[in-house]
Amino acid sequence: MRLKGKTALITGGGSGIGAAIAERFVAEGAKVCISGRRRERLEKLADRYPGSMVTCPGDVAYVDDVKRMVETTLGLHGTMDILVNNAAFDVLGPITELELHEWERVLAVNLTGPFLLMREAIPPMVRGGGGSIINIASIGGIRCMPASPAYGSSKAALIHLTKAVALDYGPVGIRCNAVCPGATRTEMFEATLAEQAAAQGNDPQTVLERFARPAPLRRIASPEEMAGVCAFLASDDSSFMTGAVLVVDGGVNAVDAAAVALF
Numbered sequence: 001m002r003l004k005g006k007t008a009l010i011t012g013g014g015s016g017i018g019a020a021i022a023e024r025f026v027a028e029g030a031k032v033c034i035s036g037r038r039r040e041r042l043e044k045l046a047d048r049y050p051g052s053m054v055t056c057p058g059d060v061a062y063v064d065d066v067k068r069m070v071e072t073t074l075g076l077h078g079t080m081d082i083l084v085n086n087a088a089f090d091v092l093g094p095i096t097e098l099e100l101h102e103w104e105r106v107l108a109v110n111l112t113g114p115f116l117l118m119r120e121a122i123p124p125m126v127r128g129g130g131g132s133i134i135n136i137a138s139i140g141g142i143r144c145m146p147a148s149p150a151y152g153s154s155k156a157a158l159i160h161l162t163k164a165v166a167l168d169y170g171p172v173g174i175r176c177n178a179v180c181p182g183a184t185r186t187e188m189f190e191a192t193l194a195e196q197a198a199a200q201g202n203d204p205q206t207v208l209e210r211f212a213r214p215a216p217l218r219r220i221a222s223p224e225e226m227a228g229v230c231a232f233l234a235s236d237d238s239s240f241m242t243g244a245v246l247v248v249d250g251g252v253n254a255v256d257a258a259a260v261a262l263f
Helices: 014-027 039-046 062-076 098-125 150-171 187-200 204-212 225-232 257-262
Strands: 007-008 031-036 053-057 080-085 132-135 174-181 245-248
Touching: 007 014, 007 062, 014 031, 014 039, 014 053, 014 080, 014 187, 014 225, 031 039, 031 062, 031 225, 053 132, 062 098, 062 257, 080 098, 080 225, 098 132, 098 150, 132 225, 150 174, 150 245, 174 225, 187 204, 225 245
Parallel strands: 007 031, 007 080, 031 053, 080 132, 132 174, 174 245
Antiparallel strands: none
C-alpha cells in the first residue's frame, strides 16, 4: 500500500495505460480521479472501485475542464499528491500531408494539456508539502517514427517540459518525471496498427510482429507494465528522483538500428 492516504489525478484514465495506472494506484491505497472525454468509459471503470475512484469528464486542452479536474481531485481528501498526464492524441502523416488543425490538436492534447494541468495542480501540491508529477511521454519523443512528426514533436517537448518543471519546483517539494513507453497494447496503438497495416497492404498481426522484432524482449508491453513504473514514481520509493526520463520499451532504445537486421 505504497500510496495509502494519497490522492491522484490521471488524465486519459478511461482505457489503456491510464486505466491500468488508475487501478494500480487504487490497489496501492490511493484515492483516484480519472478524467477523459468519454464519460461512459470513465464511469464503467469507476463503478468497480466505489469510494476509491471518481470521474471528471473533460478535455485537457480546455482551461475550464482542467480546473474542474483538479477541483474534483482536491474534493477527494483536500490534497493533490499525484498528477499523471497520460491523455494523448495522434494523427499519422508526414508534414506535407498534415492539416494545420491536426497538428494543432496533437500539440493541444499532448503538450498544452500537461502544461495547463501542471500549472493548475502545482499550487495545491506546494500547499500540501509536495507532490509527484508523472508525464507519459513516448519512445517517439526520443527517436523518430515514420509519418509521426506531430506526435513525436509533442512528446519530445513534453520531455523537456518535464525537466523544466523538475528544475523550477524541486526546491518546493515537487518531483516531475517522464515515462517513455515503447509499443504498448492499447486502443490507440491498435488503431494506429490497423491504419499502418492498411497503408502497407498487410494484416495487423504482421505489422505487430514487426513492431516487436527490434525489442530484445521480442514483444510489446501491456498497460499494466507501465502502471507498475508509474506506481514507483508516485511513491516515496522514488523520493530522490526528479527530472528523470524512464524508457520502458523492452530494450528497443538500447539497440542500434543497423543491428536490427541481424536479429
